[in-house]
Amino acid sequence: MSSKGLFQPIRIGNHELKHRVVLAPLTRLRADPETHVPNEKHVQYYGQRAGNGGGLLITEATNISPMAGNYPGAPGIWSKEQIEGWKKVTKAVHDRGSTIFVQLWHVGRATHAVWLPNNAQPVSASAIAINGSDTFGIAHEVPRALEINEISDLINDYAKAAKNAIEAGFDGVEIHGANGYIIDQFINSNSNQRTDRYGGSIENRTRLALEVVDAVVKTVGADKTAIRLSPFTHFQDVDDATPNDTWGYLVQQLQNNHPDLAYLHMIEPRFTFEDSAGASEHNLDHFRNIWKSVFINAGGFGHDLAGAIEHAEKTGDLIAFGRYYIANPDLPYRLQQQLPLNAYNRATFYGAGPEGYTDYPTYEETQIAPVTAATA
Numbered sequence: 001m002s003s004k005g006l007f008q009p010i011r012i013g014n015h016e017l018k019h020r021v022v023l024a025p026l027t028r029l030r031a032d033p034e035t036h037v038p039n040e041k042h043v044q045y046y047g048q049r050a051g052n053g054g055g056l057l058i059t060e061a062t063n064i065s066p067m068a069g070n071y072p073g074a075p076g077i078w079s080k081e082q083i084e085g086w087k088k089v090t091k092a093v094h095d096r097g098s099t100i101f102v103q104l105w106h107v108g109r110a111t112h113a114v115w116l117p118n119n120a121q122p123v124s125a126s127a128i129a130i131n132g133s134d135t136f137g138i139a140h141e142v143p144r145a146l147e148i149n150e151i152s153d154l155i156n157d158y159a160k161a162a163k164n165a166i167e168a169g170f171d172g173v174e175i176h177g178a179n180g181y182i183i184d185q186f187i188n189s190n191s192n193q194r195t196d197r198y199g200g201s202i203e204n205r206t207r208l209a210l211e212v213v214d215a216v217v218k219t220v221g222a223d224k225t226a227i228r229l230s231p232f233t234h235f236q237d238v239d240d241a242t243p244n245d246t247w248g249y250l251v252q253q254l255q256n257n258h259p260d261l262a263y264l265h266m267i268e269p270r271f272t273f274e275d276s277a278g279a280s281e282h283n284l285d286h287f288r289n290i291w292k293s294v295f296i297n298a299g300g301f302g303h304d305l306a307g308a309i310e311h312a313e314k315t316g317d318l319i320a321f322g323r324y325y326i327a328n329p330d331l332p333y334r335l336q337q338q339l340p341l342n343a344y345n346r347a348t349f350y351g352a353g354p355e356g357y358t359d360y361p362t363y364e365e366t367q368i369a370p371v372t373a374a375t376a
C-alpha cells in the first residue's frame with residue numbers, strides 16, 4: 001500500500017496524524033475587539049473541526065504583540081488572558097484527538113494607526129504604503145521603516161509569542177511569512193528598499209524570516225516550529241523581481257539549517273479569492289524539490305478535489321483547505337466518504353457572531369429530516 005495519499009497517516013513533529021487534510025489558517029475576526037481574547041465561539045469552532053481526531057488544525061493569524069496589527073476581532077497571544085482563552089481551544093481540540101498549531105502574525109504596514117496603541121504609525125521594511133484601500137475601505141498609510149535595533153525586538157516578540165503558545169497548549173507554531181505581511185514585506189523586492197543588512201540582496205531580504213525561525217526554534221524546538229510562505233502572491237501589494245531565486249534561497253537555507261521543522265507550508269500561485277481554482281503559469285515545484293521533509297500545500301484545492309487527491313498521492317504532501325473547511329466542519333470525513341460539500345458564504349467570512357462560523361452543519365446533520373409539528 002502506498003504511504004502517500006490524503007488518507008494515509010503522517011508524523012508532524014511529535015504527533016501522528018491519521019490523515020493529511022489540514023485546516024488552513026483563516027482569519028475570522030470573532031475575538032473580543034478590545035482585549036483580543038478568544039472565546040467560547042472559538043472553542044466550538046475549532047472543536048467542531050477537530051472532528052473524529054487525527055487531523056491538523058492551524059489557527060487564524062494571531063497577533064504576537066499589541067503592535068502586531070490589531071484588526072478588531074483578531075485574536076492575540078501576548079497577554080495572560082489570551083493564553084487562558086486559547087487553553088480552552090487547545091483542550092477542546094486535544095479532547096477530540098487532533099493537533100493544533102497557532103499562526104503567529106505581525107501585519108507590518110497592513111494596518112492603521114487608529115488600531116495601534118497610542119495611535120502609533122504602522123511599521124514595515126521601508127516607508128512604502130500599500131496602494132489603495134484595505135478591505136474595510138480605509139486608505140493605507142505610509143509606514144515607518146523599522147530601525148535596525150527594533151528588528152531584534154520584533155524577533156523577540158515572535159519568540160515570546162511562541163513560548164506563550166506552548167503555555168496555551170498548542171502543539172506548535174506556524175510563523176506567518178506569507179501574504180504580504182511584515183516578514184513578506186521584508187522578503188519582496190518592491191516593499192523593501194533598505195540599505196542595511198535587512199535589505200538589497202536576497203540574503204538580506206530573507207534574513208528576517210530566517211532569524212525569526214532561528215529564534216522560535218531556539219525557544220520551543222524545531223519539532224514545534226513551522227513557517228508559511230507565498231512566492232508569487234501580490235496580496236497587500238507585494239511583488240518580487242525574482243521569486244524562484246528569492247524563495248529558492250530561503251527554502252534552501254531552511255533545508256540546510258532546520259531540516260527538522262515540523263513542516264513547511266506554501267501557497268500555490270494559482271490561489272485566487274474568486275470561486276474557482278484559478279490558473280497560473282507558476283507552481284511550487286522548484287521549492288518542493290529543495291525541501292525534503294513534511295510539506296503542506298494550499299490554494300484552490302477545495303475547488304479541485306480530484307486534483308487534491310491526485311497531488312497528495314503523487315507527492316505525499318498534506319493539503320490545507322481554506323474556504324471549504326469554513327463551510328464543512330467535517331471536511332476530512334466528507335472527503336474520505338466522497339460526500340457532497342456545503343457551499344460557503346463569503347458574507348460571513350469576517351466578523352459578526354456565530355452565523356457562518358459555528359452553524360455550518362455536518363453531513364449527518366444535513367440528513368436529519370426537519371422536525372415537523374406533527375412529530376415534535
Ligand SMILES: Cc1cc2nc3c(=O)[nH]c(=O)nc-3n(C[C@H](O)[C@H](O)[C@H](O)COP(=O)(O)O)c2cc1C
Nearest residue numbers: 024025026027060061298299300301321322323349
Ligand atoms: C476568510 C479567509 C481568511 C484567511 N485568513 C488567513 C490567515 O489568517 N492566514 C493565512 O496565512 N492565510 C489566510 N487565508 C488564506 C487561506 O489560508 C488559504 O491559503 C486560501 O484560502 C486558499 O485556500 P482555499 O482555496 O482552500 O480557500 C485566508 C483566506 C480566507 C478565505
